[in-house]
Amino acid sequence: MIAVQDRKLALWNIGVAYAAFLIGTLCGLLQVFIRNDALQLPAWLDYYQILTAHGVLLALIFTTFFIFGFFITGMSKSLGSFGPKVRLFSWVGFWVTLLGTVMATAMIVAGEASVLYTFYAPLKASGFYYVGLALVIIGTWISSFALVGHYRVWRKNNKGQLSPLFAFMTITTIIMWIIACLGVVATVVFQYIPWAFGWTDTIDVELSRTLFWFFGHPLVYFWLLPAYMAWYVIVPKILGVKVFSDSLARLSFVLFILFSIPVGFHHQLTEPGISNFWKFLQVVLTFMVIVPSLMTAFSMFATFEIAGRKNGGKGLFGWFTKLPWKDIRFTSIFIAMAFFIPGGAGGIINASFQLNEVVHNTLWIVGHFHITVGTPVAMTFMGLTFWLIPYLTGRKFTKAMKMLGLVQIITWSIGMLLMSTSQHILGLLGAPRRTAYSGYNNHPSAMEWFDGILTNHVTMAVGGSILFVSAMILIYIVVMTMFLSPKAIEEKDLVDFPMAESDMSRTPKWLENWWIWIGLAVLLIAVAYAIPLSHMIQHAPPGSEGFKTW
Amino acid sequence: MSQENREPEPNLKGTLVSVFIVGLIIIVMWIAVYLMYVAR
Numbered sequence: 001m002i003a004v005q006d007r008k009l010a011l012w013n014i015g016v017a018y019a020a021f022l023i024g025t026l027c028g029l030l031q032v033f034i035r036n037d038a039l040q041l042p043a044w045l046d047y048y049q050i051l052t053a054h055g056v057l058l059a060l061i062f063t064t065f066f067i068f069g070f071f072i073t074g075m076s077k078s079l080g081s082f083g084p085k086v087r088l089f090s091w092v093g094f095w096v097t098l099l100g101t102v103m104a105t106a107m108i109v110a111g112e113a114s115v116l117y118t119f120y121a122p123l124k125a126s127g128f129y130y131v132g133l134a135l136v137i138i139g140t141w142i143s144s145f146a147l148v149g150h151y152r153v154w155r156k157n158n159k160g161q162l163s164p165l166f167a168f169m170t171i172t173t174i175i176m177w178i179i180a181c182l183g184v185v186a187t188v189v190f191q192y193i194p195w196a197f198g199w200t201d202t203i204d205v206e207l208s209r210t211l212f213w214f215f216g217h218p219l220v221y222f223w224l225l226p227a228y229m230a231w232y233v234i235v236p237k238i239l240g241v242k243v244f245s246d247s248l249a250r251l252s253f254v255l256f257i258l259f260s261i262p263v264g265f266h267h268q269l270t271e272p273g274i275s276n277f278w279k280f281l282q283v284v285l286t287f288m289v290i291v292p293s294l295m296t297a298f299s300m301f302a303t304f305e306i307a308g309r310k311n312g313g314k315g316l317f318g319w320f321t322k323l324p325w326k327d328i329r330f331t332s333i334f335i336a337m338a339f340f341i342p343g344g345a346g347g348i349i350n351a352s353f354q355l356n357e358v359v360h361n362t363l364w365i366v367g368h369f370h371i372t373v374g375t376p377v378a379m380t381f382m383g384l385t386f387w388l389i390p391y392l393t394g395r396k397f398t399k400a401m402k403m404l405g406l407v408q409i410i411t412w413s414i415g416m417l418l419m420s421t422s423q424h425i426l427g428l429l430g431a432p433r434r435t436a437y438s439g440y441n442n443h444p445s446a447m448e449w450f451d452g453i454l455t456n457h458v459t460m461a462v463g464g465s466i467l468f469v470s471a472m473i474l475i476y477i478v479v480m481t482m483f484l485s486p487k488a489i490e491e492k493d494l495v496d497f498p499m500a501e502s503d504m505s506r507t508p509k510w511l512e513n514w515w516i517w518i519g520l521a522v523l524l525i526a527v528a529y530a531i532p533l534s535h536m537i538q539h540a541p542p543g544s545e546g547f548k549t550w
Numbered sequence: 551m552s553q554e555n556r557e558p559e560p561n562l563k564g565t566l567v568s569v570f571i572v573g574l575i576i577i578v579m580w581i582a583v584y585l586m587y588v589a590r
Contacts (some may be wrong), residue, residue: 297572301565309561316564345576349583358587428586 003081013069024057025471032464035437047436048114055117078164093143100135124546127196183214202543206273213264221260227380237498239307252292259289262528266351278532328405332383340376364427367420390495395485411470418463
């Protein structure tokens with residue numbers, strides 16, 4: 001069990017994460033019903049407000065707070081209790097992030113920031129919305145530096161040793177996050193804030209989007225890497241085996257530092273103002289990032305097979321039936337991984353230069369991020385929540401809660417399958433994203449999109465409703481395990497943090513030489529961005545004034 | 551490490567087939583959207 005003060009820190013982070021989750025999923029439900037014409041919003045609330053709140057609160061806030069709750073717990077467990085300075089800065093980081101969250105949310109609620117979570121210029125929100133977002137980033141930096149400080153103390157006391165795998169992966173994620181945020185900080189501080197407060201009249205739209213996507217793609221990996229950490233470090237322990245390969249796990253993580261950042265142009269493939277060469281180069285680099293993901297897939301299958309065979313599984317796939325399917329800690333994460341197979345394949349399609357033209361501004365993309373961040377990441381976090389909160393509160397994870405957990409995971413899977421499949425198909429047919437429902441004046445071609453069994457409004461509404469029920473079950477589990485479940489008094493009732501043993505005896509030391517990886521990352525970023533960015537600045541088109549379309 | 555001391559290699563035939571299946575899903579989905587792109 002980790003120190004009480006560290007537990008408190010982690011619990012506050014997780015608590016805020018689930019408060020954001022509650023509001024965010026409610027916004028999701030409302031959207032489904034508005035699109036279905038089953039609900040009319042009051043005059044003071046509009047679709048785009050809800051859409052912005054849904055994206056910001058789930059994709060940015062829920063994930064960020066949960067990730068720090070998970071990191072804090074794991075770092076305290078693997079490297080020892082935090083010192084007073086680390087604790088202090090972790091709290092400062094938490095409060096600054098929370099202040100930014102409240103500020104940005106207040107602006108959305110006030111109808112001053114219906115700009116969606118990508119806040120594309122020239123849509124113009126209140127300056128306080130951008131200040132709120134900047135505070136969120138600054139808060140995460142403070143929390144990140146606190147964890148780096150904790151790691152440095154450990155390294156000083158354990159000279160020449162490789163750090164535990166969990167700590168290594170946390171630091172990798174943080175390094176990637178800090179480099180990635182430089183893009184969004186630059187655009188928010190130097191472009192959006194002066195423009196939104198009226199200190200400048202216009203904004204360079206192309207530059208702002210480029211700096212946003214410098215951050216936006218690695219943001220995806222900021223969500224995904226903590227999920228991968230659970231897959232690499234937690235799952236083997238639940239299965240009763242060691243980490244498949246310590247070197248492979250570490251190598252795949254450092255490859256994410258290299259290849260997750262210089263790839264932002266694959267989100268801008270349809271934009272003029274960036275020459276094809278630079279788009280192509282970044283598409284190639286995007287395909288490089290597939291390598292560590294496939295290494296992860298291989299490593300996971302190997303872990304399953306070794307565990308299944310150990311339990312008596314025979315033949316080519318006999319091991320599959322010997323996995324602990326009744327253990328919700330495992331089943332949740334396994335389903336999350338399964339969703340990532342079509343999710344990852346969809347990502348490769350999105351990033352493939354010409355194929356992007358088929359899907360770019362369509363609902364396919366919305367379906368895609370619901371089966372990437374919305375399930376593989378979110379469901380992994382759910383799977384962690386089931387034991388992480390009882391571990392931190394010292395309460396029991398009762399049989400009833402385990403059963404409910406199973407119901408929650410199954411309902412989430414069914415709801416997501418219905419909703420995201422429909423979104424993928426609608427996208428391929430041409431239905432647009434980032435807009436409220438539009439039938440293009442009841443044009444027959446647009447009407448036909450919604451005739452299919454999977455693509456009609458009722459199926460989508462059923463899918464969305466099942467997801468909301470699932471989210472509420474999860475909130476119930478969170479409240480119970482946080483405040484109401486009986487305290488675990490006997491040893492057998494104590495919930496453990498499953499952290500697998502990782503054999504480091506043959507892991508090369510250079511994998512933990514951060515200067516190599518940071519240096520190479522900076523080099524790749526320079527190659528991919530220096531020239532196109534300088535062109536963009538030197539040959540900037542006239543800026544755009546702001547638009548408020550709501 | 552000498553040959554005698556090395557742990558026996560685990561049987562990972564199922565893993566090999568599984569990753570091929572994942573690869574196949576990626577290729578099939580990609581080709582499907584590619585054909586759609588060409589057809590349009």
